[in-house]
Amino acid sequence: MEEQIKYDPNNFRKHSSRNKRIIRKSLEDFGGGRSVLIDNDDYLIAGNGVFEESQKLGMPIKVIETDGSELIVVKRKDLSLDDEKRKKLALIDNHASDTSEFDFDLVYENFTVDDLKEFEFDFAVEDDVSGDIQDDNIDDLEDDPDNDTDDNDDFYSSMVQDVLFESGNEFEIPNLLIEKQANKLLLPFAPWGADSRLRRDVSTYHFYVDDYRFEAIWKDPIKLITSGVKVIVEPNLSLYDTTPVAFGLHQIYKKRWISRYLQECGILVYADLNVSVKFAEYNKLGIPPGYNAFFTRGYTGRLEYLKKELEVAREISGQKTPNLLVYGGGEEIRNFCIENSLVYVEQFMQNKKQGNG
Numbered sequence: 001m002e003e004q005i006k007y008d009p010n011n012f013r014k015h016s017s018r019n020k021r022i023i024r025k026s027l028e029d030f031g032g033g034r035s036v037l038i039d040n041d042d043y044l045i046a047g048n049g050v051f052e053e054s055q056k057l058g059m060p061i062k063v064i065e066t067d068g069s070e071l072i073v074v075k076r077k078d079l080s081l082d083d084e085k086r087k088k089l090a091l092i093d094n095h096a097s098d099t100s101e102f103d104f105d106l107v108y109e110n111f112t113v114d115d116l117k118e119f120e121f122d123f124a125v126e127d128d129v130s131g132d133i134q135d136d137n138i139d140d141l142e143d144d145p146d147n148d149t150d151d152n153d154d155f156y157s158s159m160v161q162d163v164l165f166e167s168g169n170e171f172e173i174p175n176l177l178i179e180k181q182a183n184k185l186l187l188p189f190a191p192w193g194a195d196s197r198l199r200r201d202v203s204t205y206h207f208y209v210d211d212y213r214f215e216a217i218w219k220d221p222i223k224l225i226t227s228g229v230k231v232i233v234e235p236n237l238s239l240y241d242t243t244p245v246a247f248g249l250h251q252i253y254k255k256r257w258i259s260r261y262l263q264e265c266g267i268l269v270y271a272d273l274n275v276s277v278k279f280a281e282y283n284k285l286g287i288p289p290g291y292n293a294f295f296t297r298g299y300t301g302r303l304e305y306l307k308k309e310l311e312v313a314r315e316i317s318g319q320k321t322p323n324l325l326v327y328g329g330g331e332e333i334r335n336f337c338i339e340n341s342l343v344y345v346e347q348f349m350q351n352k353k354q355g356n357g
Helices: 016-032 048-056 084-098 104-110 113-118 135-143 149-161 245-264 303-317 331-341 348-354
Strands: 044-046 189-191 204-206 232-233 269-273 294-297 324-327 341-347
Touching: 016 048, 016 084, 044 048, 245 269, 294 303, 303 324, 303 331, 303 341
Parallel strands: 189 204, 204 232, 232 269, 269 294, 294 324, 324 341
Antiparallel strands: none
């Protein structure tokens, strides 16, 4: 039977060399844990990586047939609750899953945004503007002794302290550094989310996603700093016309403080202009005159918002054609960007949802 099992030609998971090493070590040291799943034609549905490594080790296969109406439970008769081996198996089994990642291009070819939302995928609304993720490059970084992530974490952790940056306003909102402003959009460009910690290929991260996906950055920015990113768009903490001013100022302080901190660490920054009308003036605080690196998000049917944000960018930069980039919004927003020589960045998943790509 094992000779008939075939790999899924549309496997949505990518298995790097590192991930395969972890799976193989788990199988060598602790034996089989989770089962794999095949269809009636003997093609793998889940467990491609585990099956591949098990075959390299010459492990025998036992097939249990079912129609899916019952849950198949694998019972390890050799393990008990207090066994050290059991504890290690529980740890490495979950770790192995964390070190593989989705093949984004293949997922988007096969599913709509509504499909992904149904199962609460973190990238259900946002996608990266990039090429393929190169697993070999990720492995090279992980295996390179000169790229010791733990050392980097310790170094940057030592820098994360309570600190007051200079400010030019009464609310002490930190000033951004003009010499660390972003310039042209460096690709790949992607949203920060659950899979971001597994990637090392993103040049520019944005935060036009739900706030909960990046709230941890305020307390611990180390994963972002050590991700290899070169440029960020300021974290877009939600501000609405119904948000109290005191809380809104706190949100602006947070995004400007963390952005200034990232600049101190060598990361270039686009100032985020995507706030409600109520906070448009407050949002200028901490952006020094002459700063010319801005980002905002476009919305269908809300062109007036973009027009006002363009005026803000012109006012601060002193340029008729400021370096303002716009993320998504559809054809009307795109045409406005063309007319005003602004960079329009397509929102891939919006196209997918509308069936345009």
